[in-house]
Every structure is written in structure tokens, then in C-alpha cells.
Amino acid sequence: MPKTKEPPPTGWDLLATYCPQCDAACCKYFAFEIDEPDCEEELDKVYWFLCHEGTMVFVDEGKWFLQISNKCRYLQPDGRCGVYDRRPQVCRDYGLGEDGQPNCEFTDGDYGYELEFRTPEAFLIYRNAFLEALAEEEEKERRKRARARGAASPRPPRRRKETADTLHIATAGPHPHLAGPLPRKMNRKARRKAALQA
Ligand code: SF4
Ligand code: SF4
Numbered sequence: 001m002p003k004t005k006e007p008p009p010t011g012w013d014l015l016a017t018y019c020p021q022c023d024a025a026c027c028k029y030f031a032f033e034i035d036e037p038d039c040e041e042e043l044d045k046v047y048w049f050l051c052h053e054g055t056m057v058f059v060d061e062g063k064w065f066l067q068i069s070n071k072c073r074y075l076q077p078d079g080r081c082g083v084y085d086r087r088p089q090v091c092r093d094y095g096l097g098e099d100g101q102p103n104c105e106f107t108d109g110d111y112g113y114e115l116e117f118r119t120p121e122a123f124l125i126y127r128n129a130f131l132e133a134l135a136e137e138e139e140k141e142r143r144k145r146a147r148a149r150g151a152a153s154p155r156p157p158r159r160r161k162e163t164a165d166t167l168h169i170a171t172a173g174p175h176p177h178l179a180g181p182l183p184r185k186m187n188r189k190a191r192r193k194a195a196l197q198a
Helices: 011-021 040-050 089-093 120-152 188-197
Strands: 029-034 055-060 063-069 115-117
Touching: 040 055, 040 063, 040 120, 115 120
Parallel strands: none
Antiparallel strands: 029 063, 055 063, 055 115
């Protein structure tokens, strides 16, 4: 009876054929999500992360991650897991993509990040450009608010320039006030002068 040909392995079975050929790349680092830096203080924090050896920051699907290269303490010299039966869930889940096929470092899977910073210098370029754009944005907002405030409370009408006429000061002849009874508080000298002008 002719032997039936085995179908090629897929999914976990296929991955199991890769792992022995791999240098256990996925057991030599870990990564976790961090806040997206959106101000000078947060940007400085990411810069600080990257000042340390073995770190990398990347953005995947809009989320920021800090990756630290550090070998798992349970990785055996032969590349096997020393705690296979009690390995963390994240280790159990790792290795397949959404299509159920191997997707990891070894298969050169979906690892095209939106942003990737491997050195502090690379991040400083991003940081400076970000802060510049932020300053421009804030300046635009400030101008917009100032315009809105101007529209909401229009300027008070300009004061009419006072002239001798508008102040009812007689430029030729005595003050109209002086035509009537003299103000009581005028001192004698002023009273006299006013009377002479009348
Ligand atoms: S990187 Fe991929 S092939 Fe290598 S050990 Fe991890 S899961 Fe296996
Ligand atoms: S626990 Fe095992 S599978 Fe998980 S990272 Fe360590 S060596 Fe690798």
C-alpha cells in the first residue's frame, strides 16, 4: 500500500522546526509599553532610557514600547527553556501571527515599526523636532485665543480728544462759569482777577 505523504507542518508545528535552528532570539530581551512622550519631561525620560546600553524604543500600531536586551535567566546553554512547564504565558503565546503562521524574529515577521530609536542621538533629533512643532502649535493656539478674546469683547470706543471747546473752556473771554456768581471757594485774588476779566 503506497504511503500517504505527510502535509507540511504549519503553525506551532512549523515554528517547532525553526526554534532549534534559532539562537533563542526571543528569550534574550523583553519589551513593555510606555506612555507616549508628549512634553519635554516625558521626552527626557525616553532619552534617559536610551542612554542605557541594551535599550531600544519603538512605536508599533501607535503604541510606544521600551525594549531591554537581557537574556532570560532560564535560558539553557543549548537554547532550551529551563522552566518549560511553568514558562510565563507571554512565552506560550509568542511566535505566531494573526494568520496562525510563524511570525517572530527568526522568520523576519512583521517587525517594521513606525518609529525605532536605537541610540540616544537618534532620539534627540526626534525630540528637538517634536518640541519645535509643539512650540509652533502653542503659539498658534495663543494667537487664536487672543483673536477670539478680541472678537468677544470689542475695544471700547476711542475717547474723543478733548479740546478747549469740548471742555467748555472759553478761549476768548472769561470762563462761562465766571459769568454768573463767583464760586464760593475762590480765594480773594482769583475772585478779583475773574471779576476784572468779566
Ligand atoms: S525567535 Fe522564533 S524561532 Fe527563535 S526561539 Fe523564538 S519563537 Fe523560536
Ligand atoms: S521562560 Fe523560557 S521561554 Fe520564556 S523567555 Fe525564559 S527561557 Fe524563554
